[in-house]
Amino acid sequence: MLEQYIVLGLVQGSLYALMALGMVLIFKTTDIVNFGQADMTMFSAYVGFTLTVGLGWPFWAALPVVILFGFLLGVAVERLALRPAKEAPVVSLLIVTLGVALMLNALASWIWGFDPKSLPYAISGPPLVLGNIIITRHDLVVFGTTIVLSLGFFALLKFTKVGTAMRAAAQNKLGAQLLGIPVSRIAMMSWGLGVALGAVAGVLIAPLVFLDLTVMVFVMLKGFAAAVLGGFTSLPGAIVGGLLVGLFESLLIAVPFELINQLKETLVFVLIIVLLAVRPQGLLGEPIHRRV
Amino acid sequence: MPRQIWLALLGLLLIILPFGLKGYTVYILSIAGANILAAVGLNLLMGYAGQVSIGQAAFLAIGGYTSALLMTKLGLSFWLAFPLAGMLTSLTGLILFIPALRLGTIYLAIATLGFGAAVQQLIPLPYWSAILGGHQGIRVPRPQIGSFVFDTDLELYYLTLVIVVVLLVLSWNVARSYIGRAFIALRDKPAAAEALGINPTRYKAYAFLVSAFLTGIAGALQAHLVGHISPGEFGLGKSIEIFAMVILGGIGSLPGSVLGAVFLTFLPHWLSEARLLYTFLYGAALVLVIIFMPYGVWGFFLRLYYRFPAMQKLFPKGA
Amino acid sequence: MLALEDLSMRFGGLQALDRVSFEVKEGEIVGLIGPNGAGKTTVFNLISRFYEPTGGRISFCGENLLRWRPHQVVERGIVRTFQLLGLFPYMTVLENLMIGEHRDFGGSLLSVALGLPRARREERDRRAQALWLLRFLKMEALADAFVFALPYGTQKLIELMRALLARPRLLLLDEPVAGMTVAEKTAMREFIRRINHDWGITVLLVEHDMSFVMGLCNRIVVLNYGRVIAQGRPEEIQQNAEVIEAYLGEGVGSARA
Numbered sequence A: 001m002l003e004q005y006i007v008l009g010l011v012q013g014s015l016y017a018l019m020a021l022g023m024v025l026i027f028k029t030t031d032i033v034n035f036g037q038a039d040m041t042m043f044s045a046y047v048g049f050t051l052t053v054g055l056g057w058p059f060w061a062a063l064p065v066v067i068l069f070g071f072l073l074g075v076a077v078e079r080l081a082l083r084p085a086k087e088a089p090v091v092s093l094l095i096v097t098l099g100v101a102l103m104l105n106a107l108a109s110w111i112w113g114f115d116p117k118s119l120p121y122a123i124s125g126p127p128l129v130l131g132n133i134i135i136t137r138h139d140l141v142v143f144g145t146t147i148v149l150s151l152g153f154f155a156l157l158k159f160t161k162v163g164t165a166m167r168a169a170a171q172n173k174l175g176a177q178l179l180g181i182p183v184s185r186i187a188m189m190s191w192g193l194g195v196a197l198g199a200v201a202g203v204l205i206a207p208l209v210f211l212d213l214t215v216m217v218f219v220m221l222k223g224f225a226a227a228v229l230g231g232f233t234s235l236p237g238a239i240v241g242g243l244l245v246g247l248f249e250s251l252l253i254a255v256p257f258e259l260i261n262q263l264k265e266t267l268v269f270v271l272i273i274v275l276l277a278v279r280p281q282g283l284l285g286e287p288i289h290r291r292v
Numbered sequence B: 001m002p003r004q005i006w007l008a009l010l011g012l013l014l015i016i017l018p019f020g021l022k023g024y025t026v027y028i029l030s031i032a033g034a035n036i037l038a039a040v041g042l043n044l045l046m047g048y049a050g051q052v053s054i055g056q057a058a059f060l061a062i063g064g065y066t067s068a069l070l071m072t073k074l075g076l077s078f079w080l081a082f083p084l085a086g087m088l089t090s091l092t093g094l095i096l097f098i099p100a101l102r103l104g105t106i107y108l109a110i111a112t113l114g115f116g117a118a119v120q121q122l123i124p125l126p127y128w129s130a131i132l133g134g135h136q137g138i139r140v141p142r143p144q145i146g147s148f149v150f151d152t153d154l155e156l157y158y159l160t161l162v163i164v165v166v167l168l169v170l171s172w173n174v175a176r177s178y179i180g181r182a183f184i185a186l187r188d189k190p191a192a193a194e195a196l197g198i199n200p201t202r203y204k205a206y207a208f209l210v211s212a213f214l215t216g217i218a219g220a221l222q223a224h225l226v227g228h229i230s231p232g233e234f235g236l237g238k239s240i241e242i243f244a245m246v247i248l249g250g251i252g253s254l255p256g257s258v259l260g261a262v263f264l265t266f267l268p269h270w271l272s273e274a275r276l277l278y279t280f281l282y283g284a285a286l287v288l289v290i291i292f293m294p295y296g297v298w299g300f301f302l303r304l305y306y307r308f309p310a311m312q313k314l315f316p317k318g319a
Numbered sequence C: 001m002l003a004l005e006d007l008s009m010r011f012g013g014l015q016a017l018d019r020v021s022f023e024v025k026e027g028e029i030v031g032l033i034g035p036n037g038a039g040k041t042t043v044f045n046l047i048s049r050f051y052e053p054t055g056g057r058i059s060f061c062g063e064n065l066l067r068w069r070p071h072q073v074v075e076r077g078i079v080r081t082f083q084l085l086g087l088f089p090y091m092t093v094l095e096n097l098m099i100g101e102h103r104d105f106g107g108s109l110l111s112v113a114l115g116l117p118r119a120r121r122e123e124r125d126r127r128a129q130a131l132w133l134l135r136f137l138k139m140e141a142l143a144d145a146f147v148f149a150l151p152y153g154t155q156k157l158i159e160l161m162r163a164l165l166a167r168p169r170l171l172l173l174d175e176p177v178a179g180m181t182v183a184e185k186t187a188m189r190e191f192i193r194r195i196n197h198d199w200g201i202t203v204l205l206v207e208h209d210m211s212f213v214m215g216l217c218n219r220i221v222v223l224n225y226g227r228v229i230a231q232g233r234p235e236e237i238q239q240n241a242e243v244i245e246a247y248l249g250e251g252v253g254s255a256r257a
Helices: A002-030 A037-054 A059-085 A090-112 A137-159 A161-171 A173-178 A183-208 A215-230 A235-254 A258-262 A264-278 B002-020 B023-048 B056-072 B078-100 B105-122 B126-132 B153-175 B178-188 B190-195 B200-226 B236-249 B254-274 B277-292 B296-307 B309-314 C040-047 C070-076 C093-100 C109-114 C117-136 C152-165 C182-198 C210-216 C234-239 C241-250 C252-256
Strands: A128-130 A133-135 C002-011 C014-024 C029-033 C055-060 C078-080 C170-174 C202-206 C219-224 C227-232
Touching: A002 A037, A002 A133, A002 A137, A002 A161, A002 A183, A002 A215, A002 A235, A037 A059, A037 A090, A037 A183, A037 A215, A059 A090, A059 A183, A059 B277, A090 B236, A090 B277, A133 A137, A137 A161, A137 A183, A137 A235, A161 A173, A161 A183, A173 A183, A183 A215, A215 A235, A215 A264, A215 B105, A235 A258, A235 A264, A258 A264, A264 B105, B002 B023, B002 B153, B023 B056, B023 B153, B023 B178, B023 B200, B023 B236, B023 B254, B056 B078, B056 B105, B056 B126, B056 B200, B056 B236, B078 B105, B078 B200, B105 B236, B153 B178, B153 B200, B153 B254, B153 C109, B178 B190, B178 B200, B178 C093, B178 C109, B178 C117, B190 B200, B190 C070, B200 C109, B236 B254, B236 B277, B236 B296, B254 B277, B254 B296, B277 B296, C002 C040, C014 C040, C014 C055, C014 C227, C029 C040, C029 C182, C029 C210, C040 C078, C040 C170, C040 C202, C070 C078, C078 C152, C093 C117, C093 C152, C109 C117, C117 C152, C152 C170, C152 C182, C182 C202, C182 C210, C210 C234, C219 C234, C219 C241, C227 C234, C227 C241, C234 C241
Parallel strands: C029 C202, C029 C219, C078 C170, C170 C202
Antiparallel strands: A128 A133, C002 C014, C002 C055, C219 C227
C-alpha cells in the first residue's frame, strides 16, 4: 500500500518539479518571482484542451504546440509587461506578474467559460500492475516527460551557447553584461522557457483534475514551496524539492486520520517552514553568506 | 503654518464628504478605511523593515473573528473587544516572526504564504464550527457606545474616520521615530545598522508586532462594517490585494499606502459596469500603473513636485 | 585597551587570519596596513563580531569581547565605519546622524506611538545634538539633503560624524580617505588628530595611503597573508625589509601613493 502512495507522490511531485523549475529559472536570471505562473499554466492547458478536445488532435501532436505557445507567452509577457517596467523595484514587478495573471484569467473566461473542462490522458488504456502497485499509463508519461524535459533542459544549459549565457547571467548580471552577454535577451529566453515548462506541467495535470480558472493556483503554490525547499536558486533543487513535496503530500493522504487529510495544504507548508528553520538556504541552495 | 492649514482643509473635506455621496459610496469609503489600516500595516513591515509578507489576510481574519467572538461569546463591549482583537493579532504576529528571524526575503514570503493558507484552512474545520460558523461564517454585531448603536452608513463612516485617523497618527509617529529609522537602517544596510547598536531581533519583532496589530484592527473594523465574517474573504487574493495597495501607493511611503488602499478599494466598483471586462481591466491597471509610476503613486507625485516649481510654492518643503 | 591574541579566521579552505596578535593602547592612533587581501577588513569584522573567529581571543578593556553580539559591541564603546560606506542612502544626513545616536534612545514602542512627552523630548534633544555637530563642522546646510546625492568625500566625513555621535572610546576606521582629494585628505587627517587629542578617542584605522598613515599614526601593524609581519613606529616600519618585500610583491604604485 505504501509503495502505491510513494509512486503517486512521485508522479504528482514531478509536476510540481516542472512548475518549480520554471519559476526558479525565471527567478535566477531576472530576480522576479513569477506569481502569474499559475494563470500562464492554466491558459496553456486550455490551449491544449482546444487542440485535443476541440480540434481532435492526438496528445502528442498537441504537446509541442502547447510548449511553443507557452514559450511565446513567456516571451510576450517579458517584452510587453516586464521590460517596460524595468525601472520599478523588484517587489513591484511581482505586481506586474499578478496583473498579467488577472488579464489571462479574464481572457480564459471569455474564451472557454467557467465550466470545468476535462482533458484526455496522454495515453489511454488499462493501468499497469507491477506487484502491488497500480499505475496508469498517463502517470508514466508524466514521470517520463519530467525526466526527459529536465535532462534536456540541463543539457541545454550545459552545452549550448544560450545556456552558458543564461548561467552566467544567473551568477552575476552586471558581470555578464560587461562581458557582452545580452542580458535582456537572456531574460526573454528565461521567461519563454520558464513558462513553457509550466505549460507542459499544465497539459499533464489537466487530465488528472478538472481544468478550471483557479485549479492551477494550488499547483503553483506547491511548485513555489518546492522551489523554496530546494533553495530557490538551485535548478536541481527545484526538482528534488518538487518530488519531496509530492511525496510528502501523498504520504499525508495515506495517514488514516481525517484531520491530517483536511490540513494537507497547511502541513506541506508547515513542513517547509520547519525545514527552513533548520536550513535557511533550502536543501540545495547556496549557503547564505553574511554580506558586510 | 501651511502644513496645519492643509491638514485642517483635508479634515474638513473628510467630515463633509459623505453629504454629497450615495449611502453605498459612503459604505465603500468606510471599507477603504479598513483597507488603509491593512496597507499601512503591511507597509511598515515590508516598506520600512523590508520583511515581505504575502499572508496578511490571515491577520485580518484573526482580528475580525476575535473581535466578533469576544463580543458575542464573552459579552465584551465593542470598546474592549476591538482593541483586544488588535492585541491578540499582534501576539500571533510574534509567532510568525520566529521563523522570520532566520529567513531571507523569498523564504519569509513562503512562510507567510503558508501561514495564510493555514489560517484559511483551519477556520472552516468542523471541529469548531459551533463557534467559528464553518464556511458560512458568523454574524458580527454593530459597534455600540452605551445605548448608541452605529448602524447607518453615515454613523459607521464617522466611527471609521476617527479610528483610522488616530491609528494613522500613531503609525506616523512610529515611522518618523528612532524605531522607524531603525527599520529602514536594517532594511538597507543590516551590517552598518547592527554596528551602530540596532538589535535586529528586537526591531524585526517590533515591525511584526505593529504590522499585525494594525492588520488585526483592520480585520475587526471590516467585520463590524460588513456585519458578517466568513473564511472565504481571507484567501490568497486578499493578501495579494493588500500587497498591491502598498506597491501601487509606493513602498516605504505611508501617504502612498493611503492612496493605494483607497484606489484599489474603489477600482472594482468603478469597473463593475464593465462586468466581464472587469478582471481584465483590473489586471491591466496594475501593469500600467507600475510601468508608468514605477515607484507608485506617491513616488509619481514626488517626481512632479520636484519637477514643477509651482507645486513647490503651493506645498512648501518640509510640509 | 584592545588586545587581539592568536586570532585566527578560516573561510572554507582559506586561512584569512593566522594567529594574529596585537594591541591598541588607550589614546593611540594605530594604523593597520598590508597588501590587498591581507586580512585587514577581516580583523575589523571580527572586532565588530560579524564573524565568529575560528581561534583566539579579543579583549577590550580587560573584558572578553567575544561574549557580545554585533549590536552590543557599540555599547562597550567600539564604533566603526565601513570601507564601502555604511551610510543609509535613502535617509537624510540628519537622519543618518541620528542613527548614530541610536543607543541614546530609550522610549518604548508605545510611548513613541502615542507621541508622549518623553519620546518627543528625546527626539528633539537627539536632533539638537546632531545639528550641533553639523554646525560645528559648518555643514548644517546639508542637514536635510539625501545622502546618495552627496560627493564621496562628504559622505565619508558624515559617516565619521555618525560614528562620533555613538560616543566611541575606540574608533575603527576602514579606509577613511579612500577616493578623497589631497585637500580632503589633509582635512581628514587634522580632524582625526583632533578627535584623538581633544576628545580622547583611541583610533585603529585601515588605510592604503601610506603617506596618510605614516603622517598620522603613532604605531603601525603590518599584515600579510593573514599574519602580522611587523609592528612598530612609522620610521621602523618604513625601514623593515619584510614589509618592503611584501609591498614590492604587490607593485610599487599602491604602496607609495
